[in-house]
Structure formats: C-alpha cells, structure tokens
Amino acid sequence: MTYETIIGLEVHCQLLTASKIFCGCRTRFGDPPNTNVCPICLGMPGSLPVLNRTAVDYAIRAALTLDCDIRPRSIFARKNYFYPDLPKGYQISMYDQPLAVGGHLDIEAGGARRRIGITRIHMEEDAGDLRSPEEAHAYYSALRNLLVDIGVTDGNMEEGSLRCDANVSLRPKGQAAFGTKAELKNLNSFRFVQKALEYEIRRQTQLLDAGQRVAQETRLYDSEEDKTYTMRSKEEAHDYRYFPEPDLLPLLVEKEWIEEVRKSLPAKLLSQRREEYITAYGLLAQVATTLTSSQPMADYFEATATAAGDHKAAANWISGEVLARMKEGGFDIVVLKSKLPPERLGGLIARVKDGTVSGSTGKEVLETILRTGQDPDEVIRSSGLAQVSDEGALEEAIEKVVAASPGQLAQYKAGKTTLLGYFVGQVLKATGGKANPALVNRLLKERLDR
C-alpha cells in the first residue's frame, strides 16, 4: 500500500543569554556538574524564579523572524515529571498560552520550495508538518541557520545548543484521518533527523503492510545501529499535570517591546542576501551559500565587490583563494578583515581585471598582502610583478625568440600554425612570466604572419 508521511519537529534551542532563564546562574557549557546551580534552579523550597528579560528579547526576535503572532499575554506552566536532569521534579514551560503562534519558514528540499508551518514558539521551539525526512532535514538546518543569523543561539549541536524531537505517522494515501504517531527523541544532528525518520517510516510501513498497528510511544534513535527502539519510561509518564506556574506572573509583551526588538534584527536576513546574490549577481548557489555563512562574511563580500567594481570576481576570489588562506592560517572573518580589509582585496581584484597583473600573479600578491599588510599597488610596484604591457619591450623579446627558432618559423610559414603556442611559451619564458599573454598573442601573430 502507498502511504503518506506526516512529520512534526519539536526543535529545542538554547538561547545565547549569559545567565539562565529564571536565575543568575551561568549557562556555560562544559563546567563540572552542579557548579552553576543555586537554590532557584535546584528547586529549593522558598526560592522564587524571576524571568530573564534577554531570553524574552531573543524569543521575540525568533518569533518576528518566523512571522509568528506574538501574544500580548502568555503564561508559564508547570510540567510535572521525573527526569534525571530535573532536580525540581517539574519543568517551567508554557502550555496553553505560549509566547507566539502561527508562523512559517520557507525551505528547499529535493529541488522544490515548501513553506513549513510553525505551530507555536515558547521559550523553546515547536514546528508544524513536513512530508519527508529530506524536508525535515532541510527545515531543521534552515531554522538553525536563521536562529544563528539573528543572534539568539550559537547553534552548536555538539554542545546541545540545538536539539530536536520528531514525531512521524503514516496514513494510506487518500485517507483523511492521521495515523498513530511515534515520537522520536535523541536526534542531535541534521543527519540523524533524516536517518531516524527514514528508519521509522520503513518500520511503520512494514507494520501497516502486515496488518499490524503502530503503537503510540516514544522511541530513541541509536545512531550506531541506525535503528529506533522503544524508550521504556515509567508507566503514565505522559500525564504531565500542567498547571499555571504560581511562582511567575503572566508575561506581558507590549507593542513597544516588540518594536524595540524588531530594531535589533539584521536589516537583511542571510537567506534574503543569498537569494539576492544568486538572482542579482548571477552567483552559483554554492558560492552564495559560502558568502552568506554569517552577516560579517556577507558584509565583507559586498564591501569587496564595491571596491573591485565586480561582484562575480569578488565572489570567486573570496570563496576560492581567500577562504583557502583563512583555512590554512586558521583565522576567522574578524581577523581576515584586519589582515585584508575589503578595500585592499577589492583593489587587488581590480588590478587583475584591468590586466596590471595576471590571475596567478594576483594570488602571489594576495600572499604578500596577508604577510606584510601592504597595499596591493605597493606590492605590485615594489616587487616588479606588474605584467609587461609595453609593446616595444615585448616586440624586442619576440624578435629574439623568432631569431632563435628558424626551424619552427619555417614550419609555421609552411602552414603549421599550431606552432603559435610554442612561440607564446618561449616569449613568456623570456619575460619571466610577466608578459601580458593576450598582448603577446596578438603581437606574435602579427610578427609571424608578416
């Protein structure tokens, strides 16, 4: 039987605040256990949580960027359950009155564009329906990039800054009612999300084909075995007994607050800038992706392109040579900007464009600039790297080469015109590789055909 797949993702994102959401303890990753804890986060009787304003700022940022409606009044709720990392025995969450509802995120998967609905945002994240593991992967990575772009998370998955649970159900094609869904936990990488879903769809298809039922349960993904298996939790673990958190007042978000946060968002999202680079400057999708890996990177590219007067050339230089140097030297965009200001790189690209130096010499100049911090024109002048475009000097070199190759000249005259390449090579060699190849070509042809 053919089935339709419905996938929902619940994405958890750690916000980039210095302190925790309800107390002044540090959020740093990697510290020894139970050192960044206080009576509040340990749930000691008599302690009271107080909401971190910056956490709300960031949640509003995410809500605005994902086109959600921000609710003027939201309420924290207690979710009661036992879990080894939860000393209080309950989690402060949001339940029936979350911070924001009804947004969307556009993704590309399998060559098609899809708008994925977002059901709600609270201080965590929760997403709408997806139709394939590939879409789920694309959605998760697009969401991560967006949240990193607007500065609310570092998106570091090894440190658990981003985690994802998924639920998946199948229904026979044409059937309106949803099938029973299984919940998958422990999906901490983009690849695992896709692989776990693929496995789960195969498993459910086999069950349904055999006339069996899919159990509603929580399953864990084992990446080593590439399998999901039932997570045996204590019976009735899903009875969370939510109730309004008595220790926290309702959160009120006025229009002024939202507008203030809106001003802190980047003028253009990286996804928008990427789109623009492809359509307006004709860049390859892959190059555009590289140049929009961060806001500072995209700024650097645009400043370079302006200085060079050529977007395509600037894109090729940065995504090729410059990125290779960055990897080699192990420096990031901030260091790059100080070592090689965009105006300087743009100046060099312009010199290659106008033929002052060849492309390969340009790479040498780039090395020198990175090493010495000199201006490109200075490097070209002081090291004599400029191409010889002086016709008199080139003609002189050509005469010498022709005089030294009487045999080749005779063959050329007899019709073996492919020997032009030989002569060009000799002239370039004689001028130490600095001759302008296009000019050498023209002058040689004139001389040989005379």
Next chain:
Amino acid sequence: MAISTKDVRHIAGLANLEFGEAEIERFTRQLSAILDYVAQLERLKTDAIEPTSHVNAAAHALRDDALRPPATHEQALANAPETDRGYFKVPKVIG
C-alpha cells in the same frame, strides 16, 4: 467520594510514592473531603467572571541578564540522598 482509591494510586505513582492499603484508604477519604469542601464554590454563579490563572495583578517582574554567584558545590549537594562524582544519584527513570 470525590475521588476513588484508583485515582489516589495513580497520583501516588506519578509522584513516585508508595503507600500501603490502609494509607491509600485514608488518603482517599482525606483528599475527597478536601475536594468536597472546595466543591462548594461550584454553587456560585461565575458566568460573568474571567478565568483566573494568577491572583496577583499582572505586572512585569523581569531581571536583567546578569550573573549572580551560584551556590557552592558542597551546598548544592548537601541535601542529596545520594551522590556520585559530583552528581545527584537518582533511581533509574529511563529503561
């Protein structure tokens, strides 16, 4: 009786508590008495009253994203029934 012994067992299970038969009987009686008492409120006409989640007037109570010194590691674990290499040790929850 507002609730049954089955309800009480269910709630006790959720709270990780174990009781003997006599205790279950007693708590069922006591909890039912409390609920019956509160149920008197149902005689009031509340059609025109907005549902209330908090009794305080809503007002902002927010803090700046600033660090405060945490408890010491020893203080944090002082009341733990069991510890292991700086962690709290708890009964197995996930099988």
